[in-house]
Every structure is written in structure tokens, then in C-alpha cells.
Amino acid sequence: MRKLTRMAAPECWQKKEYQWNADYVAKVQESPSYKFVWRDSKTCFSCAKEQLMSMTQHNCAFCDGALGVESRKTIEHFRPKESFPQLAYVWDNLFSCCDVCQSEKLAQFDESLLKPDEPTYQFYHYFQVSFRTGEIQPSSIASQSHQQRAEITINLYQLNKLERCKARLKELHAFRPHEGDMLDDFNYRFFLEAAL
Ligand SMILES: [Zn+2]
Structure with missing residues (x-):
């Protein structure tokens, strides 16, 4: 896991993040089986995804494997949305990720888990x-x-x-x-x- 420096979220994301989280929390409360979706997927999400990918030079933020060749370019919720629905769209909770890391971690989380953008992490x-x-x-x-x-x-x-x-x-x-x-x-x- 390589240290990374987080760039600011795209402006469109900053404007919408709070509302998207509120919407998602309300939907999950209404129906626990509500399926998470990225919002504005062709515009704002696509821009945010590119920003996250460029922060790791298109590598997985956790294993540093290449994205786009052997793995899809996926976005990982560091704190899983299943336990932390209020963080589902929070920029600081999102990382570029590979299929293997995603499928190994799934909805697991531990407060001791290292976060690649922790200021003192090396x-x-x-x-x-x-x-x-x-x-x-x-x-x-x-x-x-x-x-x-x-x-x-x-x-x-x-x-x-x-x-x-x-x-x-x-x-x-x-x-x-x-x-x-x-x-x-x-x-x-x-x-x-x-x-x-
Ligand atoms: Zn990985």
C-alpha cells in the first residue's frame, strides 16, 4: 500500500455530495435492501472517478496493481457503505481499487485498517x-x-x-x-x- 496524497474533489462532487449522502441514508432507512448507485454517472461520477484514478496513477490504492488491464477500474468505499451509509458519497472515503482487493475486503472493516492517505502514513x-x-x-x-x-x-x-x-x-x-x-x-x- 503506497502513500497517496488526496486531491480535492471535483467541484460538481463537492456541491452534490451532502445531498447524495442524505438521499442514500433516507432510501436505506426506507428499504434496507435498497441498491447503491453512483449518481450522475456519465458526468460528475465519471469526472470524480478520473480524479481518484489519477491520484494513484491508475493503480489500485491498496495493492498498487494496474487498473484497466487485468482488473476493472473500480471505486472502493474505505468505510463500507453497508455499515456507514452516511459516508457512501464522501470524497475522503473513496479510493481507486482493483477487483481482487474489492472482492477480498467486501463489507469488512476494522478501525485499525491503514488508510493510504493518512497524513503520517508511510x-x-x-x-x-x-x-x-x-x-x-x-x-x-x-x-x-x-x-x-x-x-x-x-x-x-x-x-x-x-x-x-x-x-x-x-x-x-x-x-x-x-x-x-x-x-x-x-x-x-x-x-x-x-x-x-
Ligand atoms: Zn488491489
């Missing part, structure tokens, strides 16, 4: 990597609470699934930091940064 404060297995692990020199947060994050997004570890090692193998490659041209950048 990958190496919480995690270390294994260049042998491709796994990421809680940092052995981090405090117990940091290690616990790292562990919860790895588990909820299943960041050490075998295929993900293999993909990181493959990317590392292709990465040539001394030949002028741009880091943003690669995936799993937190893993590659640890190798620099």
Missing part, C-alpha cells in the same frame, strides 16, 4: 518486504500497534495471496532503476521502492 513505518517470497510483512522494528495495523491491512485485502507475491517479484525482475525507468511506469511501487 509504507516503511508499517511494513517490510521479502524479496525472496514477494510477501509484505509487518515491520519487525515497528511498534506493536503499528505491526497490528499492518497485519489487519494485509489480511483484509489479502495482500499476500500467492499470485500477488508472484506478480511483485515479476515486476521487480523487470525493474531497472539505473536505466532511467520512471517508477510510475511500474506496478507494486512500494515493493520496488524498498529495493532502491
Whole structure:
């Protein structure tokens, strides 16, 4: 999970977010099975989605895998809309995400889950990597609470699934930091940064 700096929401989103949340909360109260939909999907949502994608250079905010090739470009509610309907359209709660992270986390949430745009978050404060297995692990020199947060994050997004570890090692193998490659041209950048 790479640190990201959140850009402001598009103006249209800022204007409508409050009303959309209020509408959604009212609908869910009326009918608990009410299905969530993105509003103004062809205009404002499409603009917001592009903004979220550009914040991560079109990578998943959690696993940093590429979006648009092996995975659809999806939007993740960090705090799930099932438990936090009042946050369903809140900009700070939304992240670019891949199909695998979405399907692993589903509606799970833990207050200790790491958020990639937390002001003090840095990958190496919480995690270390294994260049042998491709796994990421809680940092052995981090405090117990940091290690616990790292562990919860790895588990909820299943960041050490075998295929993900293999993909990181493959990317590392292709990465040539001394030949002028741009880091943003690669995936799993937190893993590659640890190798620099
Ligand atoms: Zn992902």
C-alpha cells in the first residue's frame, strides 16, 4: 500500500455530495435492501472517478496493481457503505481499487485498517518486504500497534495471496532503476521502492 496524497474533489462532487449522502441514508432507512448507485454517472461520477484514478496513477490504492488491464477500474468505499451509509458519497472515503482487493475486503472493516492517505502514513513505518517470497510483512522494528495495523491491512485485502507475491517479484525482475525507468511506469511501487 503506497502513500497517496488526496486531491480535492471535483467541484460538481463537492456541491452534490451532502445531498447524495442524505438521499442514500433516507432510501436505506426506507428499504434496507435498497441498491447503491453512483449518481450522475456519465458526468460528475465519471469526472470524480478520473480524479481518484489519477491520484494513484491508475493503480489500485491498496495493492498498487494496474487498473484497466487485468482488473476493472473500480471505486472502493474505505468505510463500507453497508455499515456507514452516511459516508457512501464522501470524497475522503473513496479510493481507486482493483477487483481482487474489492472482492477480498467486501463489507469488512476494522478501525485499525491503514488508510493510504493518512497524513503520517508511510509504507516503511508499517511494513517490510521479502524479496525472496514477494510477501509484505509487518515491520519487525515497528511498534506493536503499528505491526497490528499492518497485519489487519494485509489480511483484509489479502495482500499476500500467492499470485500477488508472484506478480511483485515479476515486476521487480523487470525493474531497472539505473536505466532511467520512471517508477510510475511500474506496478507494486512500494515493493520496488524498498529495493532502491
Ligand atoms: Zn488491489
